[in-house]
Amino acid sequence: MSPCGAELKVANKALSKVELKAEVSRQVEQQRQELIELSLKIHANPELGFKEEKASGWLTSYLAGKGFQVENGIGNLPTAFKAAYGSSKPVIALLAEYDALPEIGHACGHNIIAASAVGAAAASRCIVDDYGGSVVVFGTPAEELFGGKVFMLKAGVFDGVDVAMIMHPGVRDTATTEALACIGLEVQFLGKAVHAAAYPEQGINALEAMILAFNAVNSLRQHIKNKARIHGIITHGGEAANVVPAYSAAAFLVRAMDNAYLDELKQKVLNCFEGAALATGARLDYRWGEVVYAPMKNNLALAKLFAQNLESLGRKVEPFEPHFGFGSTDMGNVSQLIPAIHPSVAIVLPNVLLHSSDFALAAASESGHEGLLVAAKALAMTIADLLSESQTLAKVKDEFSG
Ligand SMILES: [Zn+2]
Numbered sequence: 001m002s003p004c005g006a007e008l009k010v011a012n013k014a015l016s017k018v019e020l021k022a023e024v025s026r027q028v029e030q031q032r033q034e035l036i037e038l039s040l041k042i043h044a045n046p047e048l049g050f051k052e053e054k055a056s057g058w059l060t061s062y063l064a065g066k067g068f069q070v071e072n073g074i075g076n077l078p079t080a081f082k083a084a085y086g087s088s089k090p091v092i093a094l095l096a097e098y099d100a101l102p103e104i105g106h107a108c109g110h111n112i113i114a115a116s117a118v119g120a121a122a123a124s125r126c127i128v129d130d131y132g133g134s135v136v137v138f139g140t141p142a143e144e145l146f147g148g149k150v151f152m153l154k155a156g157v158f159d160g161v162d163v164a165m166i167m168h169p170g171v172r173d174t175a176t177t178e179a180l181a182c183i184g185l186e187v188q189f190l191g192k193a194v195h196a197a198a199y200p201e202q203g204i205n206a207l208e209a210m211i212l213a214f215n216a217v218n219s220l221r222q223h224i225k226n227k228a229r230i231h232g233i234i235t236h237g238g239e240a241a242n243v244v245p246a247y248s249a250a251a252f253l254v255r256a257m258d259n260a261y262l263d264e265l266k267q268k269v270l271n272c273f274e275g276a277a278l279a280t281g282a283r284l285d286y287r288w289g290e291v292v293y294a295p296m297k298n299n300l301a302l303a304k305l306f307a308q309n310l311e312s313l314g315r316k317v318e319p320f321e322p323h324f325g326f327g328s329t330d331m332g333n334v335s336q337l338i339p340a341i342h343p344s345v346a347i348v349l350p351n352v353l354l355h356s357s358d359f360a361l362a363a364a365s366e367s368g369h370e371g372l373l374v375a376a377k378a379l380a381m382t383i384a385d386l387l388s389e390s391q392t393l394a395k396v397k398d399e400f401s402g
């Protein structure tokens, strides 16, 4: 049969919105086995950021097989891709992530993000066939640590996109998400090594400088705004107990609700390290991360469409509450420039935490597969809303520019 519900059509008339939604949902269901296999394959072969060769290869060949025009290596990132069906406006983008975490693999469930994006896109072909516009999957590597989407934005690969959506597997069904502005900081102290017992007075202790700086950050933390976060690890703390450490290094992340407070906080954090340098005589070297993750700007009109569609599939969408926990995502940067949503679809109970080995298990479980399929359906149904009625898309865009 035709991929576009030909048996439902009367005299070549386009399907109504209700028929269209039932049809795209059926199209996702038809791909059930393929999508689960794709998700499990990515899950079983975890690849770190910018090294996702297998995942991007499997995803692009899947989409090419469904008639999408594929471009690999966009934005000068070898594992990024663009796969388009249709070439006219408006352009609805589904973003796929597929990077894993060191040691714990797909503990963020990006295999489900990727499979739901391609499943929703393939199901949406009939919407494009009937109503025009285009559906594009962007493969966006290295979300976890390197902010692949930030490089893609700089390279202009999202230019011309009208709406961008990505789902994330989680512990609740929500249509909006909170994500903090975030920047990395690498610091090192340079001191002077001497025998720790024989001539301590001639040494300059780089580890003590780092410990002082950690304590200063701990003190600062009492007096920062709600939801700001500062956390770090010592990556180098000395060579031997009988040598005054001449070198110490640490990696920090600084997060805030908005970019303005992030800037303020950056200076306060830096003061902690400069103060420690002054106190110990060690020299401070530091480098702020190249990529700044922006906070998420939720498009509420778009979130409402997604929520209605997810609820029509039997899920209960919770209003987002601040105590749900939040991190940062490079989808925040996309959402500052394009109307966007980053909903969460539950695959496991709320006592399981993201980035845990239990969440990695959930990402390959039956409930993970169900989350994948229901998310793909809700995404495709939201594309039906956007492409079948121009006033719906206009409302989403008005909210963004208003
Ligand atoms: Zn994630």
Ligand SMILES: [Zn+2]
Pocket: 108, 144, 355
């Ligand atoms: Zn993550």
